[in-house]
Amino acid sequence: LGAQTAYELDHFHFHWSDNDECGSEHLFDDFKFAMEIHFVHFNRKYGTLENAAKQPDGLAVVAVFCQLDPDSENCSEILNAETISKINSCGLKTQLSCSSCLNDKF
Structure with a gap:
C-alpha cells in the first residue's frame, strides 16, 4: 500500500x-x-x-x-447470552458497544 x-x-x-x-x-x-x-x-x-x-x-x-479470556469482565456486554442470542445465524445483525472491551493498550 x-x-x-x-x-x-x-x-x-x-x-x-x-x-x-x-x-x-x-x-x-x-x-x-x-x-x-x-x-x-x-x-x-x-x-x-x-x-x-x-x-x-x-x-x-x-x-x-x-x-x-473467561476471567475478564471487560467484554461482559458482548459475551452476555442475551446479546449473543440476537446473532444466532448467518446474516443477522445487532448493535454492540465495544468500548468496554478496549483496555489501556488501545
Missing part, C-alpha cells in the same frame, strides 16, 4: 464458532483463535467497495485475531 493511497473503512465482520479454539478463518503459526475480525477497506479513488473490488489495488483487509 502506498503512503499516498487513501483507503476508507467500509465495514467489519466476524468469524467465530461454538468452539473457542476454531472460530478464526485463518491460522497464525498453525494456531486457530476463538474469533477473527476483518476490517474491510476500499481504495477511495474507486468510489465504492463494489468498484474497488474489481481492481488489484482496490481492497485492503486488516484481520485481527481474538482470544477469549
Whole structure:
C-alpha cells in the first residue's frame, strides 16, 4: 500500500464458532483463535467497495485475531447470552458497544 493511497473503512465482520479454539478463518503459526475480525477497506479513488473490488489495488483487509479470556469482565456486554442470542445465524445483525472491551493498550 502506498503512503499516498487513501483507503476508507467500509465495514467489519466476524468469524467465530461454538468452539473457542476454531472460530478464526485463518491460522497464525498453525494456531486457530476463538474469533477473527476483518476490517474491510476500499481504495477511495474507486468510489465504492463494489468498484474497488474489481481492481488489484482496490481492497485492503486488516484481520485481527481474538482470544477469549473467561476471567475478564471487560467484554461482559458482548459475551452476555442475551446479546449473543440476537446473532444466532448467518446474516443477522445487532448493535454492540465495544468500548468496554478496549483496555489501556488501545
